[in-house]
Amino acid sequence: xxxxxxxxxxxxxxxxxxxxxxxxxxxxxxxxxxxxxxxxxxxxxxxxxxxxxxxxxxxxxxxxxxxxxxxxxxxxxxxxxxxxxxxxxxxxxxxxxxxxxxxxxxxxxxxxxxxxxxxxxxxxxxxxxxxxxxxxxxxxxxxxxxxxxxxxxxxxxxxxxxxxxxxxxxxxxxxxxxxxxxxxxxxxxxxxxxxxxxxxxxxxxxxxxxxxxxxxxxxxxxxxxxxxxxxxxxxxxxxxxxxxxxxxxxxxxxxxxxxxxxxxxxxxxxxxxxxxxxxxxxxxxxxxxxxxxxxxxxxxxxxxxxxxxxxxxxxxxxxxxxxxxxxxxxxxxxxxxxxxxxxxxxxxxxxxxxxxxxxxxxxxxxxxxxxxxxxxxxxxxxxxxxxxxxxxxxxxxxxxxxxxxxxxxxxxxxxxxxxxxxxxxxxxxxxxxxxxxxxxxxxxxxxxxxxxxxxxxxxxxxxxxxxx
Amino acid sequence: xxxxxxxxxxxxxxxxxxxxxxxxxxxxxxxxxxxxxxxxxxxxxxxxxxxxxxxxxxxxxxxxxxxxxxxxxxxxxxxxxxxxxxxxxxxxxxxxxxxxxxxxxxxxxxxxxxxxxxxxxxxxxxxxxxxxxxxxxxxxxxxxxxxxxxxxxxxxxxxxxxxxxxxxxxxxxxxxxxxxxxxxxxxxxxxxxxxxxxxxxxxxxxxxxxxxxxxxxxxxxxxxxxxxxxxxxxxxxxxxxxxxxxxxxxxxxxxxxxxxxxxxxxxxxxxxxxxxxxxxxxxxxxxxxxxxxxxxxxxxxxxxxxxxxxxxxxxxxxxxxxxxxxxxxxxxxxxxxxxxxxxxxxxxxxxxxxxxxxxxxxxxxxxxxxxxxxxxxxxxxxxxxxxxxxxxxxxxxxxxxxxxxxxxxxxxxxxxxxxxxxxxxxxxxxxxxxxxxxxxxxxxxxxxxxxxxxxxxxxxxxxxxxxxxxxxxxxxxxxxxxxxxxxxxxxxxxxxxxxxx
Numbered sequence: 001x002x003x004x005x006x007x008x009x010x011x012x013x014x015x016x017x018x019x020x021x022x023x024x025x026x027x028x029x030x031x032x033x034x035x036x037x038x039x040x041x042x043x044x045x046x047x048x049x050x051x052x053x054x055x056x057x058x059x060x061x062x063x064x065x066x067x068x069x070x071x072x073x074x075x076x077x078x079x080x081x082x083x084x085x086x087x088x089x090x091x092x093x094x095x096x097x098x099x100x101x102x103x104x105x106x107x108x109x110x111x112x113x114x115x116x117x118x119x120x121x122x123x124x125x126x127x128x129x130x131x132x133x134x135x136x137x138x139x140x141x142x143x144x145x146x147x148x149x150x151x152x153x154x155x156x157x158x159x160x161x162x163x164x165x166x167x168x169x170x171x172x173x174x175x176x177x178x179x180x181x182x183x184x185x186x187x188x189x190x191x192x193x194x195x196x197x198x199x200x201x202x203x204x205x206x207x208x209x210x211x212x213x214x215x216x217x218x219x220x221x222x223x224x225x226x227x228x229x230x231x232x233x234x235x236x237x238x239x240x241x242x243x244x245x246x247x248x249x250x251x252x253x254x255x256x257x258x259x260x261x262x263x264x265x266x267x268x269x270x271x272x273x274x275x276x277x278x279x280x281x282x283x284x285x286x287x288x289x290x291x292x293x294x295x296x297x298x299x300x301x302x303x304x305x306x307x308x309x310x311x312x313x314x315x316x317x318x319x320x321x322x323x324x325x326x327x328x329x330x331x332x333x334x335x336x337x338x339x340x341x342x343x344x345x346x347x348x349x350x351x352x353x354x355x356x357x358x359x360x361x362x363x364x365x366x367x368x369x370x371x372x373x374x375x376x377x378x379x380x381x382x383x384x385x386x387x388x389x390x391x392x393x394x395x396x397x398x399x400x401x402x403x404x405x406x407x408x409x410x411x412x413x414x415x416x417x418x419x420x421x422x423x424x425x426x427x428x429x430x431x432x433x434x435x436x437x438x439x440x441x442x443x444x445x446x447x448x449x450x451x452x453x454x455x456x457x458x459x460x461x462x463x464x465x466x467x468x
Numbered sequence: 469x470x471x472x473x474x475x476x477x478x479x480x481x482x483x484x485x486x487x488x489x490x491x492x493x494x495x496x497x498x499x500x501x502x503x504x505x506x507x508x509x510x511x512x513x514x515x516x517x518x519x520x521x522x523x524x525x526x527x528x529x530x531x532x533x534x535x536x537x538x539x540x541x542x543x544x545x546x547x548x549x550x551x552x553x554x555x556x557x558x559x560x561x562x563x564x565x566x567x568x569x570x571x572x573x574x575x576x577x578x579x580x581x582x583x584x585x586x587x588x589x590x591x592x593x594x595x596x597x598x599x600x601x602x603x604x605x606x607x608x609x610x611x612x613x614x615x616x617x618x619x620x621x622x623x624x625x626x627x628x629x630x631x632x633x634x635x636x637x638x639x640x641x642x643x644x645x646x647x648x649x650x651x652x653x654x655x656x657x658x659x660x661x662x663x664x665x666x667x668x669x670x671x672x673x674x675x676x677x678x679x680x681x682x683x684x685x686x687x688x689x690x691x692x693x694x695x696x697x698x699x700x701x702x703x704x705x706x707x708x709x710x711x712x713x714x715x716x717x718x719x720x721x722x723x724x725x726x727x728x729x730x731x732x733x734x735x736x737x738x739x740x741x742x743x744x745x746x747x748x749x750x751x752x753x754x755x756x757x758x759x760x761x762x763x764x765x766x767x768x769x770x771x772x773x774x775x776x777x778x779x780x781x782x783x784x785x786x787x788x789x790x791x792x793x794x795x796x797x798x799x800x801x802x803x804x805x806x807x808x809x810x811x812x813x814x815x816x817x818x819x820x821x822x823x824x825x826x827x828x829x830x831x832x833x834x835x836x837x838x839x840x841x842x843x844x845x846x847x848x849x850x851x852x853x854x855x856x857x858x859x860x861x862x863x864x865x866x867x868x869x870x871x872x873x874x875x876x877x878x879x880x881x882x883x884x885x886x887x888x889x890x891x892x893x894x895x896x897x898x899x900x901x902x903x904x905x906x907x908x909x910x911x912x913x914x915x916x917x918x919x920x921x922x923x924x925x926x927x928x929x930x931x932x933x934x935x936x937x938x939x940x941x942x943x944x945x946x947x948x949x950x951x952x953x954x955x956x957x958x959x960x961x962x963x964x965x966x967x968x969x
Contacts, residue, residue: 224962289541306534311669311808314537316939325535327808328670353806377855399856423856449854453618453784453847463835465826465885 010067014128017064019056021121024092027053028110031099050099054092061089064124077131081123088116135181156276157260162192165259165275166248169241173230192255210249216242240271247271288372288396289348294320297346301339308336315348321370323349332357337364344368351375353399362388371395377423378402383409394418401425401449407433414440425449529749532701532756533675535667538939543903543969544862545669546805547662547934548812550798550845551646553686554639554820556837557830557871557888558896559917562628564602564611567915568873572597576874580918587637587890588822588878595916596875596886599831608907615838618846624907625849625858626898627967631911631920634869634892634927639687639820642868642892645927647692647813649956656696656947658931659811661956662938663702665945670808672767674760677809678704679797682817693813697949701753704813707800709792713772717765732762771807774799785847798844802851805861816841819867822876823887830871830886849900862902862937866930870895873916894920897930902937905969928961936963 027049034043064085068078091113098106125133153159170189177184178199187199198204198214205213219237221228230236237245251262259272297320302312311325322343326332332355340347341364348370354377362385365374371392377399386409389395396418400410406428413419422444429437431448438446528534559565576593600613606623619626636642641651648655656664659676668675678693686692693704707713719728736755743751774782774796775789782788786795794816801812819837820828827833845865852858871888894913900906911923932942935956942961946953 222962222965309671311535311671313535316541317537317539319537319541325669325808328672375856397856401855421856423854425854425856447854447856451784451850451854452780453621453843453850455783456617458617458839459786459843460839462839463832465829465832 006066007070009063010065010070011063013060013063013067016056016060017121017124020053020060020088020092021117023049023053023056024113024117027095028114031107031110047096047099050092050096054089054096057089057092061085077123077127081120081127084116084120084123088113088120091116153275156272157258159259159275161248161251161257161259161262162255165244169237169244173235173237173241176234177230195253205249205253207253208250210246213249216246216249219245240274243268243271289315289319289321290370290372290394294346294370296320297322297343301342305336305339308339310336312343320346321348322346323351325351326355327351327353330354330356332361334358334360334364337361340364341367345370347371348394349373352379354378356380362386365389366391369393372418373397375399376403381405383412386410387412389413390415392416396420397422399423400427403427405429407436410437411440419444421445421447423447423449529699529752532699532753533663533668533671533760535669536665538666539941539944540939542937542939543860544901544937545860546808546810546812546857547659547862547864547902547938548801548805548814548848549658549864550814550841550866551643551686551816552819552837552841552865552867553643553682553684553815553817555642555867555869555871555890555895556819556834557821558630558894559598559871559873559888560600560615560830560834561613561838562611562896562898563630563870563913563917564613565598565873565913565915565917568595568917569597571595571916580874585637586872588876589872589874589889590877590880593872593874593877593889595873596830596888599886600835606907608909610907610909615835616842618842622846622849622900625853625900626906627900627904628909629897629899629911629923629925629930629964629967630894630909631913631923632866632870632895632897632925632927632930633920634895637869637890637892639868639890641688642890643686643688643692646866646868646930647688648694648696649928649931649958653691653694654696655954656698656702656956657691657693657704657813658934658956659693659704659813660695660698660702661935661945662811664698664947665935665940666810666938668808668810670767671760672763673771673804673807673809674705674764675810676702676704676813677804677811678706678813678815679709679800680706680815680817681709681792681794681797682815683792684817686815686817692815697954698947699749699753701756704811707768707772709797710790713768714764717768719765728765729762732758767807771803772800774803781851784843784851786843794841795844798848802848802855802857805852805857806855821871821887822878822889823883823885824878826885828885828887830888832885852901858901860902862904862934863900864897864930864934865899866897867895870917873918891918894918897925899933899967903969904937905967908967910964910966923966925964926960928957929964931956932961933964933967937968 027046030042030046030049033039034041034046065082068082091109095106095109095113098109122134153164156165159165174189176182178187179190180188183199185199185201187204188194188197189204195204201214203213204215210216218227218229219242223232223236247262247265247268251257254262264272302322305312305324309328311328312322315321315323324340324347326336329336332352337360340350344367347368350365350368350371350373353375357380362381365371366388369391372394374389374392374395374397378401381400381403383405386400386405389398390412393416395416397420398413399422401423402425404427405424410422410424410429419441420443422441424446425448429448431450434446434448559568572595574595576595578592581592598613600615602611602613603620604610605612605620608624610623610626610628612620612623634642634645636645636651644653644655645651647657647659659678663675666675676693680686690706693706695701695703705714708715712718719725736758739751739755739758742748743755774787777787777799781799785799787793787799788796794814797814797816801814804812816837818827819834821830821834822828823830825833849858849863852861852863869890869892872891874889876883876887876889894917911925912921913919914921935942935945942955942957942963944955946955948954
């Protein structure tokens, strides 16, 4: 409770900070004006302004401190802003006190205060808007450190590898520290000349030898290693991006050639195809969780399901996507399906192993179109029921091991293009049907199971001393 | 002291007393306001207050085993940890060292002995070459010895860790370190941390089950599955391998289910009143355990019964219903995981190959031990795979340490059989399933398997990796105890990213 109150107070920081900036700067202005005969009358106002400015500065410092505990900001910048903010509040108190006691050198404190306010304010702005916010308008067109989104490439084979594929990666993940604004390690990566030139450690790339290139070596280091790039708190390169860099450097790191001119091993083909389609390379999608955000599911429904013994939990803390498991339940009823239907948007993983189901249950599952993983092993699912699952367009994992389904039933699901794994151990499907299924679902990994561990003579005999 | 002085002193005391009397409660509170304000501010800011690892919204002390989401989507949902208590020799199983064969029978060079401590080796021992033939297996070409003919067939599922290291060279502390992150008692075990973090999917079964075989519990005793300072509801539930899985699981004669239910409800009501009065969370644990025990009377006999498994499964695992054997425990582990149990811990005792008897000789008794575990472990991996469960079940195989490349010479004397001493500096473990990249090998030791050359893997790294696969940042899964947040990996641990898929 206390923590959430402090969160709440912290959130006032962005609004409170404007008060000391305005009031205290105005107080400084009033003070220097009041030294002129003409404005002598405003002397009284200076004290009032300093007094209220001081309190607003203290309030800003406290709320800022609370905010810093909750949100994530760039660390070194944050701590500078924090300490300068505290110094500003302290200077404001001192200024108010000295002014009240009419100490002479209050003017110097006021000047210091004004400088502190400006610097702290600037740092605060850098925290919220980014450190290049102020200067961005001066930066040369496009080559600044801002992130660009990779647009689908119309014809990836005709694309110029460096400028269309490689440069956007570097721009997104490297320029912010190795570009026009910063050159950490004396390295710039924002033009071919700079890339060839390398940095403090030497050459960045070895054309034709990706594994020996410093660029890829650094990316490959473990995240804990200080030399790992990008630093672990920064966005990391995806597997596809690393694969593309590797492929480009292995092919001589040419800055002019088109994709079609480079050799394309099997591994890189799906990655290139993904660039063209603009879709994520499916093979690297391992989490089974949609990226699009979703609203929170109805707590009442979840509670009702929990009372039934169903385990319903978010797939991760902070995610609204849900997983549901019926392992502790024997029979699934129509009522259960109605409840599940109400959280259909959020439900991505569903486990119903070893369950008996009432009529209409599988038709109900067919309505849960967000599902990516569905476990129905040893359940009462039949070929006819599988037809009801045709609508699960997002399904990637289906487990029907130990059920009565056959090739005929499964073939009804050949239209589910995202499907990756199907488990059909101990069903009407045997390894003989494998080739037929492979034709129906070419990109799906089908496991018919039935693995055996052979009986060896040594399994049951014992070694005795001297007879081994 | 003169009369005058005594008088003065009295006056002074009286004055002080008068001053104190004027100092009313109102004054006290008024003067303390600033201090109280500072205290309040302190707690507001979070000074001295640390959030527990689990977001409060997910942790309900009244329902400590409720399923909870991981910090990030984990690849693994369950863990089967197979521990070979006593520590088998890596040099006869996974660590292929042809150079060591050439040194067989020679005196150990003094450079290897300087500054080292051994449990039993004294003076200058002889080197002992590998007592098993090695071959490369699978597409990955992992080296496995002929002692494991079955496991070799699934080499491509395994991620070998060849440079695991521990600073303990006796069984009990080394086992404690491996399972609780501390060589001394009192810390929660890995399984307790996992159940604390994730709860259990099946409210009718415990989240953390322990099965032992080999005739003994591990040397460190039940502390290796204890809950330490975590609420005791998270401790491992040890099930027996013979007879009733849990003692007194059947209702006694003359007591039917309704009477049992009514009595448990009454006991829980009394406990609930106790809790209202004392607010001790251990009382909630007790209530949860009574409820669990009641449910387990139905669910446990069912899930723990392997007799109903088909014949080909028994053949695959090498199980014999009704006998106490490792294979039965492995099959049970699969059944439990299938039923939503979060963490199954297996201990198999009898791997302490010192060579003081035929049973502990690396070329006799250890081979027989291998034969008793090779088939069931292989069957487990294949069975999980065909059931679509391997990708979400993390299987870990290991021990508390490894064994020396030297022949053990207890008290400086020749032993009757070939054996090896405890060796914590470098040994092998493996993981499979649960988002682990199969067919990989991480870490290397020198030519004789004595010291680590690269890829040093601390015990904490293994724990960090296990938690990572389940969706937890090992640095953030903490529990407040004695005024500070504790975690499994203490102040160390890094995830072994090289073996992740």
